[in-house]
Amino acid sequence: MTPPLAVLVHGLWHGAWCWDDVRSALSARGVDSVAVDLPLTDLATDTAAVRAALDAAGRPAVLVGHSYGGAVVTAAGVHPLVRELVYLAAFQLDDGESVSRTRLGDLPDTRLGEAMVVSGDEVGLDAVLGPRLLYGDAPAEVTAAATARLRPVGRQVFRGVPEAVAWRTVPSTYVVCTADEVVHPERQRAMAGRATRSVEWACGHSPLATRPDAVAELVAERVAAVDAEPGQPGAAPSG
Structure with a gap:
């Protein structure tokens, strides 16, 4: 039977390319993966x-x-094929929330707002501060390569509210990045309280670039756990 695969979803200003190192590490572990290239126009389209x-x-x-x-x-994640969710320094939103408005109480902010550059219906990043926040703990050559591929996003993405909340019915794992300068670690910890389980990594916002093996190891672990569940394709029979 065909085992589960990992479906990888990038963040703002990026593309499917940001998962390349993670996908290589997953392949080395025998895990198939697909990286989705989001339009980044609005949440419903993405x-x-x-x-x-x-x-x-x-x-x-x-x-x-x-x-x-x-x-x-x-x-x-309410799609019938989804068995588990993994959030990497990510917005685990609840009903009525958006990435610009969560109901998590009074939490500290980062300098992300200062780094955003609005032009018409698009939002880009300041050429200096943006990469510093996204890739502050990455080697200079990694930061330069990624920065060259960043793209503007539609303003609507910041106001989009999920039409479903999958983590209420689907198991989830949250990774808090404790040196993050984009999504404050305290905000991450508040959202991680919604997850089935959580872990903390001492890294900045982009472990896909700085810790691809660690990301792949975690994702491979969750794929294996799903595969081992009774009734799943490839699972050993119970009893």
Whole structure:
């Protein structure tokens, strides 16, 4: 029987390319993966892109979201093929929340707002502060390569509210990045309280670039756990 795969969902200003190192590490562990390229126009369109990827894969999946990608997997995770959610420094939103408005109490902010540059209906990043916040703990060459590929996003993505809240019915794992300068670690910890389980890593906002093996190891672990569940494809029979 075909085992589950990992479906990977990136954050704002990025593309499917940011998962390349993680996908290589997953492949080395025998785990198939798909990285979705989000339009980054609005949450509903991004959610539809992930649902289409799940339909095309046609296999049980662990759905992984980084940063804004957490809002997307929260909505898309009600897809019948999704078996588990993984949030990496991500927005594990509740009903009526958006990435710009959560009901988590009075929590500290980062300098992300200062780094955003609005031009018409698009939001980009300051060329100096943006990469510093996203990749502050990455080697200079990694930061430079990633920065060259960043793109503006639609203003609507910041106001999108998930049309479903998958973590209420689907198990979830949250990774808090304790040196994050984009999504404050205290905000992450508050959202992690909604997850089935959580762990903390001493890293900045982009473990996909700085700790791809650790990300792959965690995702592979969750894929294996799903695969071992009774009744799942590839699971050993119970009894």
